[in-house]
Amino acid sequence: MNTKIEIQKEVELALKNGKPVVALESTIISHGMPYPDNVKMAKNVEDIIRQKGAIPATIAILNGVIKVGLSADEIEMLASAKNVFKVGKRDIAYVVSQGKTGATTVSGTSLIAEMAGIKVFATGGIGGVHRGAQETFDISRDLEELATTNITVVCAGAKSILDLGLTLEYLETKGVEVIGYQTHQLPAFYTRTSGFNVNYRMDTPEEIAKLMHAKWSLGLEGGIVVANPIPEAYDMDSTIINQAIESALKEAKELGIKGQEVTPFLLSKVKHLTEGSSLDSNIQLVYNNARLASEIAVSYASIQTH
Numbered sequence: 001m002n003t004k005i006e007i008q009k010e011v012e013l014a015l016k017n018g019k020p021v022v023a024l025e026s027t028i029i030s031h032g033m034p035y036p037d038n039v040k041m042a043k044n045v046e047d048i049i050r051q052k053g054a055i056p057a058t059i060a061i062l063n064g065v066i067k068v069g070l071s072a073d074e075i076e077m078l079a080s081a082k083n084v085f086k087v088g089k090r091d092i093a094y095v096v097s098q099g100k101t102g103a104t105t106v107s108g109t110s111l112i113a114e115m116a117g118i119k120v121f122a123t124g125g126i127g128g129v130h131r132g133a134q135e136t137f138d139i140s141r142d143l144e145e146l147a148t149t150n151i152t153v154v155c156a157g158a159k160s161i162l163d164l165g166l167t168l169e170y171l172e173t174k175g176v177e178v179i180g181y182q183t184h185q186l187p188a189f190y191t192r193t194s195g196f197n198v199n200y201r202m203d204t205p206e207e208i209a210k211l212m213h214a215k216w217s218l219g220l221e222g223g224i225v226v227a228n229p230i231p232e233a234y235d236m237d238s239t240i241i242n243q244a245i246e247s248a249l250k251e252a253k254e255l256g257i258k259g260q261e262v263t264p265f266l267l268s269k270v271k272h273l274t275e276g277s278s279l280d281s282n283i284q285l286v287y288n289n290a291r292l293a294s295e296i297a298v299s300y301a302s303i304q305t306h
């Protein structure tokens with residue numbers, strides 16, 4: 001059994017030489033988008049990162065081996081495989097020891113990225129405190145991982161399938177700063193605004209890289225959330241999105257959906273109810289986050305080598 005992580009040569013070399021690397025999660029590939037759009041998205045996002053001068057490292061567990069950086073064939077395999085586990089922290093040891101294949105969430109990806117020494121991670125949306133969590137206790141592991149892992153997660157905020165107000169409170173308790181990129185508002189994934197404010201607004205990747213440097217060189221442990229609004233050309237009508245979310249939440253409650261299934265269930269219902277028009281927005285916001293994450297990684301790498 002291989003309990004070491006396998007870092008792709010190119011990624012390893014970049015890390016050794018202090019070159020910028022951007023981690024990518026794989027749950028959005030195997031559980032977030034349909035095949036073959038997911039393969040196209042996963043490959044394009046890597047190309048975008050390269051064009052920006054950084055090295056992409058998609059993270060997943062393939063047949064029990066933790067991989068940092070996937071080949072095109074491995075992406076294809078993960079994207080089309082059946083019975084892929086959704087892997088947060090509590091699933092890693094099981095999937096590795098059983099030789100299974102798993103796609104990592106924000107929590108799983110952050111953890112493995114930190115083991116490999118990667119500081120910047122691009123994704124779509126983070127998990128958070130679910131609506132009704134005061135009864136269900138459903139709070140994503142993503143928030144705990146952000147509390148202790150030294151990583152910058154670039155996302156488009158979080159979907160309002162969650163309680164965004166409580167998610168911000170929880171992040172505050174854990175000492176995780178939420179930075180709005182060129183905005184004062186927390187974006188809500190498909191929409192550029194949510195009605196909630198971020199902690200601080202920053203307008204350039206350099207400012208964010210300086211904040212990362214300040215935080216970690218002071219020994220302040222934990223992650224940073226960079227909330228990057230979906231490009232205006234792709235943002236969606238908030239009434240339509242909110243109606244879809246309300247109806248998905250109602251159905252999940254009626255069906256008694258629980259645990260790990262809650263988020264994928266809500267996401268797929270919302271997708272269905274918006275008749276697939278949300279897929280293009282979803283893909284475009286991931287590209288947008290990959291661009292910003294690369295710029296941050298490039299800037300952070302240059303601070304480290306000066």
Ligand code: PSU
Binds near residue numbers: 025031106126
């Ligand atoms: N939110 C999205 N899209 C996603 C996810 C969340 O808009 O694909 C995925 C991410 O991988 C995230 C995970 O880390 O769901 C959170 O799952 P849970 O709520 O079960 O912790």
Ligand code: MN
Binds near residue numbers: 138139262
């Ligand atoms: Mn949960």
